[in-house]
Amino acid sequence: MSENRPAAVIILAAGEGTRLKSKTPKVLHPIGGRSLVSHAIHAARGTSPEHLVVVVRHKRELVAPHVAEVDPAALIADQDEVKGTGRAVECGLQVLPPDLTGTVLVTYGDVPLLETTTLREMTAAHEASGNAVTVITSVLEDPSGYGRVVRDTDGQVLRIVEQKDAQRARDEGGEDAGALDIKEINSGIYAFDAQVLRDCLSRVGTDNAQGEKYLTDVLGLARAAGRPVRAHVVEDRWQSEGVNDRTQLADLGRILNERLVRRWMLEGVTVVDPATTWIDADVTIGRDTVIRPGTQLLGATTIGEDAVIGPDTTLTSVEVGDGASVVRTQAELAVIGPKATVGPFSYLRPGTELGAGGKIGGFVETKNAVIGEGAKVPHLTYAGDATIKEGANIGAGTIFANYDGVDKHHTTIGRHSFVGSDTVLIAPVNVADGAYVAAGSALTGDVEPGQIAVSRARQRNVDGWVARKRAGTKTAAAAEAAAAEAAASGATSAGDGTEATGTDEAGARHTHSQDEGSQA
Ligand code: UD1
Ligand code: CA
DSSP: OGGGOOSEEEEEEOOOOGGGOOSSOGGGOEETTEEHHHHHHHHHHTTOOSEEEEEEOTTHHHHHHHHHHHOTTOEEEEOOSOOSHHHHHHHHHTTSOTTOOSEEEEEETTOTTOOHHHHHHHHHHHHHTTOSEEEEEEEOSOOTTSOEEEEOTTSOEEEEEOHHHHHHHHHHOOTTTTGGGOOEEEEEEEEEEHHHHHHHHTTOOOOSTTOOOOTTHHHHHHHHTTOOEEEEEOSOGGGGOOOOSHHHHHHHHHHHHHHHHHHHHHTTOEESOGGGOEEOTTOEEOTTOEEOSSEEEETTOEEOSSOEEOSSEEEESOEEOTTOEEOSEEEESOEEOTTOEEOSSEEEOTTOEEOTTOEEEETEEEEEEEEOTTOEEEESOEEEEEEEOTTOEEOTTOEEEOBOSSOBOOEEEOTTOEEOSSOEEESSEEEOTTOEEOTTOEEOSOBOTTOEEOOSOOOOOOTTHHHHHSTTSHHHHHHHHHHHHHHHTTOOOOTTOOOOOSTTHHHHHHHHTTSOOOOO
């Protein structure tokens, strides 16, 4: 084989995984944003095999479509009711050419941390030594539950003894009575010569403590036929660790995350607190970006260079441009442009696209909102089904009322237009380029370029109301004192009593002195 490209990889994923106590099949549980079987497929695919087979049985209707989605080129093999890893591999071979030669790798769908490099190293060692079988082993402090590796005096592997068969041998006295004391365990990951695998599997029976067809028996049979069987010891035990229950799911998820975070730090990303930073396997991050504590970068998120993310931020499949700042934010399926700023306390829902240098500020929620370059939505706003063009400014407390109870409607705010605070834009509404909307408006009609729209009730002040209706209160006393003070200083009137709260206020006041704010 050139460059140790295996003829096939067979991934075993037919088992039930009862200890997870889950409706979802074990191999579909995710860590690091990928299912367990997806991790196994990625590691296997990395070796560039001619064929990649996944053996399924339990909840096939869920597992098989998932495999096809992760890797459309993968072959699906169905295991029948005969149990055991040996039978699973036999079923895997049935979907491959019957005269296949070369190296066949076997891995498990529930061993997510196994790396392509390890498979490549095993394959290279296997082919260089001319082995019939090579098995990845580890030496464990507590080997209970695993198959034990029995070696002969020259170090070659004689056979593998399963835990239950070793117990039986100890109780009943047999050749493998001492096997339980062996600390070298079978990881379940192998390289086989295709011919040897086929021949030996056809001779494997089910006469053992579990009544299953053991793949491990192939090693003993190959050895008995005088073929070389060797172990490839892997120090990093996590790579061969499988998931059997939810505690292991969490442990392996944490180890995977530690590895991914470390990898990004070595690529030039500053991670302030690796322990509270979670990065999924498919995420990419540019150099000199700083990830602050409590940040989760999930799904297909991509972060540019020189960005600052966090603290306390969760991004799911979000694209963040160079130099952007995203603080205390929850975002999903959104695009944040270069040098844009988001947060704190912002919620970006799918379809949000913030242009370069734009801003989404505190307590702002957006959905299907395309916000142009340099446009700002700084405070307390809901922008749904909106186009906010470049340089526009949306005042505090603006609501894009996009839903009429039945249908969703769109609102457009033109280039460099200005929406005053506390405005309701009752969609569909179109504010042209270079237009203003007065603060406090409830807008139902379009606004043309250069216009200001004012859509609110005119202010009416009633003199002496406090004294008549709230006599004896602190408010009445304050009013009396203010009036006395004004009289003493010779001032005339207390004015209309309102404070300007938006830049549009001047325009709005000017308008209502002439006519009522119109309800379009
Ligand atoms: C197997 C090995 C054992 C090794 C251990 C490592 C055998 C007989 N024993 O034991 O030496 O130390 O793995 O974890 O091989 N599977 C199928 N079809 C089946 C049975 C299993 O596809 O009929 C798949 C499972 O989904 C799983 C893998 O094979 O991904 C291993 O099965 P499991 O039952 O966990 O094997 P063990 O008994 O733990
Ligand atoms: Ca297992």
